[in-house]
Amino acid sequence: MDLRNPSFRLGRRGLLTGTALGLAAPAMLRAQGTAPIRIGEINSYTAQPAFLGPYRNGWLLAQERVNAEGGIHGRPLETLFRDDAGRPEDAVRIAGELVASERVALLGGGYLSHVGLALGDFALQNKVLYVASEPLTDALVWSKGNHYTFRLRPSTYMQAAMLVEEAAKLPAKRWATIAPNYEYGQSAVRWFKELLAKARPDVEFVGEQFPALGRIDAGATVQALERLRPEGIFNVTFSTDLLNFVRQGNTRGLFENRVVASMLTGEPEYLEPLGEECPDGWIVTGYPRDALNNPVHIALRDAYRARFGELPRCGSIVGYDTALAIATMLRKVGSTDTEAMVAGFKGLRYQTGYGTGEVEFRALDHQATLGAFVGRTRLQGRTGVMVDWRYADGANYLPPDEQVRRWRPQPG
Incomplete structure (x- = not known):
């Protein structure tokens, strides 16, 4: 059955457009009238507010x-936002409540890697779509990928x-590393060293630090x-850890x-919180918000500022x-059936708010092809x-795809 497949895009004024709303909706959604489609969104709002406040906006x-x-x-989206406080056990408990009591159609969110893994396992055990x-x-x-879990951002x-x-x-030939001592930091260091x-x-x-x-x-x-006398340093710290590291590194001449x-x-x-302590010339991944001036991004940036009174951050785009x-x-599949939504995400394409073109959720491993910006820091x-x-x-x-197939234990 053809459920129609309207696509969104950002027009010149930054508004989402699609096919005419007067077209007949798929029978499955039409039968449910105008009841909202509910999404359960779980994140570490109190633990990581710098990123997740803009993310929610x-x-x-x-x-x-x-x-x-x-x-x-014809059915509005409704999101139920919940705070896991950075604790995997809380995230899993909340996920259960959202699915059983709130009747959400799917789950989204996740910030910290160990929390995301817990939610991915919940999705597998309970056969619920989870968009990380x-x-x-x-x-x-x-290695822990599954049929029900998809991920947006580029991985470690x-x-x-x-x-x-x-x-x-x-x-530089002699390198040292510093990263937070949990899954994200350990994985980032492993791949930087290997690659x-x-x-x-x-x-x-010549050495590692895992605070x-x-x-x-x-x-x-x-x-x-x-003391290691490296010529290069690979840093994975962020938030207040990064601020403290940069401050002490500047004071002691480490950089x-x-x-x-x-x-x-x-x-x-x-x-931005580094202020005048921003180190010069670091090679970084990030989001050059003020200099990214393609029409799609300009429209989003202006709409965000009009709505929230501030400029977007990377979390806002995510x-x-x-x-x-x-x-x-959802517009593609016209259904909130879990298996239909999973099938709909495989190979799904959408236009990123960065304005850099289409992003695809790969059918092979459910990883999106969203990229990142690579540049250097400068105090301005x-x-x-x-x-x-x-x-x-x-x-x-x-x-390579053959390597992904060896790593991923389950098809789909």
Whole structure:
């Protein structure tokens, strides 16, 4: 049965457009009248507010636009936001409540990697669609990937590969690493080391630092790195850990005459709080918001500022894209049946709010091809910005398909 497949796009004024709303909706959705389609969104709002406050705003912006265009065949989207406080056990409990009591059609969200893995396992055990927005662990779609879990953002492997491409061009041979001591940090370090060694067999890694997430002893960590006398540093810290690390590193001269490759540091939610302490010349992944001036992004940036009174951050785009991808899938399949939605996500394409073109959720492993921007940090006035940046298409930084098949235990 042809359920119709309207597609969203951003027009010149930044509004989502699709096929005419007067067309007959699929029978399955039409039979349910105008009852909202409910999405259960679970995230670490109190634990990671710098990223997740803008994330929620971006999600709401996309949802409001979808509903203004008539919703999903006449049914509005409704999102139930819940806070897991960064605890996997809370995330799983909340997921159960949302599915059993609130009757949500699917789950979305996740920020910390260990929380995302817990939600992915819940999705598998309970046969519920889970669209992971932010958890970066590779395991989510590879070693622990499953039929019901999809992921939007480029993983640790993908972002490490983007940074390695730049780091391999540098003369630095002696490298040290610093990362938070949990799945995300461990995975990022593993892939940076493996991929850089492959690209540059002459490099050596002289030491690692794995401080506890959110509890870095920055002074001691900087001293330990200094004693290693590296020529290059790979950094995976973020949020307050990053701020403390940069502050102590600047004070003690750790970054002088050394190159630094740093994951996520170019995102405004982490770069801007550094203020005048922003280090110069770090190679970073991030979001060059103010300099990204294609028509689609300009329209989104202006609409976000009009709606929330501030400029978007990277989290805003992630939230916007996740909600938009879900809406695109629902309009495509015309059903809230779980297996229909899973099938609808395989190979799904949507237009990212970055304005860099279409993103695809791969049928092979449920990983989206959303990319990231790679550039360098620079202090401009009293705040840091990304300069000399380029968009790295996620499709170009994935491992070979045959390797993914070996890693992924279950088809689909």
